[in-house]
Amino acid sequence: MVQMLLSRKAACNAHGQDSSYFLGWEEYEKNPYDPDTNPTGIIQMGLAENQALADFMGQLRGNKVELEWRNLVLTAGSTSANETLIFCLAEPGEAFLLPTPYYPGFDRDLKWRTGADIVPIRCSSSNGFRITKRAVEKAYRQARKQSLRVKGVLVTNPSNPLGTSLTGGEIRTLLDFALAKDVHLISDEIYAGTAFAGSGGGYVSVLEVMQGHPLHSDLAGRVHVVYSLSKDLGLPGFRVGALYSGNAAVVAAATKMSSFGLVSSQTQYLLAALLSDRDFTARYVAENKRRIAERHGRLVEGLRRAGVECLESDAGLFCWVDMRPLLLADTFEAEMELWRKVVYEVGLNISPGSSCHCGEPGWFRLCFANMTADTLDVALRRLQDFVASSGRGGGRHPATDGRPRGPIRLARWMMMGLSSSCERGY
Numbered sequence: 264m265v266q267m268l269l270s271r272k273a274a275c276n277a278h279g280q281d282s283s284y285f286l287g288w289e290e291y292e293k294n295p296y297d298p299d300t301n302p303t304g305i306i307q308m309g310l311a312e313n314q315a316l317a318d319f320m321g322q323l324r325g326n327k328v329e330l331e332w333r334n335l336v337l338t339a340g341s342t343s344a345n346e347t348l349i350f351c352l353a354e355p356g357e358a359f360l361l362p363t364p365y366y367p368g369f370d371r372d373l374k375w376r377t378g379a380d381i382v383p384i385r386c387s388s389s390n391g392f393r394i395t396k397r398a399v400e401k402a403y404r405q406a407r408k409q410s411l412r413v414k415g416v417l418v419t420n421p422s423n424p425l426g427t428s429l430t431g432g433e434i435r436t437l438l439d440f441a442l443a444k445d446v447h448l449i450s451d452e453i454y455a456g457t458a459f460a461g462s463g464g465g466y467v468s469v470l471e472v473m474q475g476h477p478l479h480s481d482l483a484g485r486v487h488v489v490y491s492l493s494k495d496l497g498l499p500g501f502r503v504g505a506l507y508s509g510n511a512a513v514v515a516a517a518t519k520m521s522s523f524g525l526v527s528s529q530t531q532y533l534l535a536a537l538l539s540d541r542d543f544t545a546r547y548v549a550e551n552k553r554r555i556a557e558r559h560g561r562l563v564e565g566l567r568r569a570g571v572e573c574l575e576s577d578a579g580l581f582c583w584v585d586m587r588p589l590l591l592a593d594t595f596e597a598e599m600e601l602w603r604k605v606v607y608e609v610g611l612n613i614s615p616g617s618s619c620h621c622g623e624p625g626w627f628r629l630c631f632a633n634m635t636a637d638t639l640d641v642a643l644r645r646l647q648d649f650v651a652s653s654g655r656g657g658g659r660h661p662a663t664d665g666r667p668r669g670p671i672r673l674a675r676w677m678m679m680g681l682s683s684s685c686e687r688g689y
């Protein structure tokens with residue numbers, strides 16, 4: 264039945280994969296040579312292995328799920344993996360539901376060449392931007408109202424831009440939704456190795472939750488995971504990513520499509536050697552998480568000193584920062600005005616929430632991992648100065664009667680001991 268949910272492109276046979284050129288590869292997979300266990304088998308003379316990446320992905324999931332390398336398709340980064348999945352699962356004009364805020368690149372990766380649509384699942388700060396059944400159902404109804412056929416939900420776990428991991432409960436909600444509506448679930452887990460809280464962080468893979476689901480076998484063909492080494496190994500330039508799917512038709516179609524975004528044999532060879540060193544990868548991931556946690560703490564602390572709060576997070580290379588108290592009005596225009604000030608006057612390139620389709624003005628994403636600790640300190644000092652001077656400088660607001668103007672949030676700002684700054688704005 265899940266097969267019926269694929270796109271025409273995934274189901275058709277026009278790729279030319281049936282030529283003997285490709286069939287030789289398939290024969291090798293059925294009967295691989297091994298000097299000890301299968302000395303008469305076929306010797307592979309051109310294709311690198313997916314095993315090392317599958318093992319590494321399992322390692323990042325605490326070895327609680329075993330990934331089958333045959334279900335893995337290598338792609339030129341997650342960008343390509345996400346687009347390939349949409350090509351496999353949707354026709355132009357069909358839709359995927361995405362929780363907001365989401366990674367701005369998805370508008371390009373999921374929609375641009377595929378012709379598919381995105382319908383937002385509106386998440387809000389009132390519950391820390393958590394995904395609820397109600398919000399998912401609402402987005403589904405909205406899509407139907409727009410006459411869009413929904414083919415699935417796509418989440419990023421851990422989230423870019425929130426820096427939070429989905430809870431087991433949120434994932435179960437999504438799995439149940441996929442079953443109830445007969446749709447797919449794509450989980451982009453590109454930040455899996457950045458989950459820094461505690462030993463394993465709060466991160467749990469959709470694969471692990473699916474494994475424990477009573478309808479596991481019904482889910483296997485509709486759950487797809489996207490991964491890449493761009494974040495966890497800091498290798499975006501290598502363009503190594505993958506999609507992992509329990510749906511054989513999706514794997515077959517994606518393998519054909521991967522012709523358009525291959526990872527070079529040399530790159531595969533190098534990375535297979537690197538990833539096969541399990542001691543190295545374990546030490547690398549642990550040290551990476553330790554440094555991310557440290558840097559994250561430095562940013563949160565520095566922001567706090569400036570009187571700025573952010574969403575509590577447990578993963579990722581960024582924080583989701585609440586700058587609502589700095590807005591002159593509760594609007595996206597005011598958010599853009601603040602953004603322009605921060606970029607052009609303060610000299611910090613940060614991303615406004617509206618670029619991530621956040622439904623509430625005043626949230627910004629701040630990356631902390633792409634600079635030295637000294638540079639982060641310079642950035643924090645600039646921000647602290649900006650916040651402080653915005654209070655002293657008597658900006659463009661005439662001081663009124665000394666009471667906070669506009670949004671109630673100003674009261675919260677004052678509680679932070681920065682009342683004078685907010686009365687006048689900046």
Ligand SMILES: Cc1ncc(COP(=O)(O)O)c(C=O)c1O
Nearest residue numbers: 340341342366419423491493499
């Ligand atoms: C959630 C998410 N998916 C995909 C990508 C693209 O990654 P890649 O470099 O592997 O194409 C990014 C990059 O920032 C991302 O944040």
